[in-house]
Amino acid sequence: MAATLELYFRWGHFLAGIMWIGLLYFFNFVQVPFLKSVTPEAKGEAFKHLVPRALFFFRYSALATWLFGFFILGVRGIVLEAFTLQGPAAVIGMGAWLGTIMLANVWLIIWPNQKKVLGLVAATPEEKPKAARMAFLASRTNTMLSIPMLFFMAASGHAPATFFGG
Amino acid sequence: MKNPLDTLAGTVTAGFLLTLALYLIVKALV
Numbered sequence: 118m119a120a121t122l123e124l125y126f127r128w129g130h131f132l133a134g135i136m137w138i139g140l141l142y143f144f145n146f147v148q149v150p151f152l153k154s155v156t157p158e159a160k161g162e163a164f165k166h167l168v169p170r171a172l173f174f175f176r177y178s179a180l181a182t183w184l185f186g187f188f189i190l191g192v193r194g195i196v197l198e199a200f201t202l203q204g205p206a207a208v209i210g211m212g213a214w215l216g217t218i219m220l221a222n223v224w225l226i227i228w229p230n231q232k233k234v235l236g237l238v239a240a241t242p243e244e245k246p247k248a249a250r251m252a253f254l255a256s257r258t259n260t261m262l263s264i265p266m267l268f269f270m271a272a273s274g275h276a277p278a279t280f281f282g283g
Numbered sequence: 284m285k286n287p288l289d290t291l292a293g294t295v296t297a298g299f300l301l302t303l304a305l306y307l308i309v310k311a312l313v
Contacts, residue, residue, distance in 0.1 A: 202286075202288060203286065204285075204286050205284040205285070205286065205287070207286050207287050207288050207293075208287050208293075211297060254311070254312055257308070257311040257312075258308045258311070261304045261307040261308045261311065262304050262308075264300070264303070264304060264307075265297075265300035265301055265303070265304050268296075268300055269297075269300075272287075272296075278284070280292050280293075281284055281285060281287035281290050281292060281293045282284075282285040282287070282289070282290030282291075282292065282293070
């Protein structure tokens with residue numbers, strides 16, 4: 118039963134995670150350079166019809182990814198060992214910490230600042246570029262953190278037996 | 284399996300990846 122649950126949670130973790138990190142890479146490698154090079158009219162259209170939809174799937178897939186990951190650790194009974202980096206669970210624990218930092222970046226820095234940029238909350242003309250800069254930096258930070266995070270995810274199940282000292 | 288942080292390969296890998304991430308973040312910030 119626990120193993121079956123774990124399989125479904127892992128499946129959900131992959132689905133949500135691909136959507137989250139896929140959109141993160143889209144923002145960093147495609148959308149940011151795109152918005153820099155288009156006309157103000159096109160930028161306005163993008164902020165009206167493209168960015169809000171992308172950000173919706175981005176922030177909720179981030180939440181779903183973290184929850185599914187937490188549930189996997191839960192059914193395996195290693196939440197505490199993972200987050201305190203004890204024993205073999207330390208490998209996925211490093212990934213879990215990085216993912217947790219990234220989720221916090223999404224909900225506590227990127228989204229509140231993007232709401233100012235999109236005009237969903239009141240912001241003065243001076244506040245808007247600052248908010249855009251903060252959101253950009255947190256987004257870029259998450260892109261960099263995804264590199265070690267994915268390594269620890271991959272290594273937790275598939276590192277050669279000898280890699281971490283057998 | 285031992286705690287990877289008690290092993291040389293685990294410590295070096297974790298240290299390298301986290302340093303790389305920090306370096307790339309700082310580079311993107313300045």
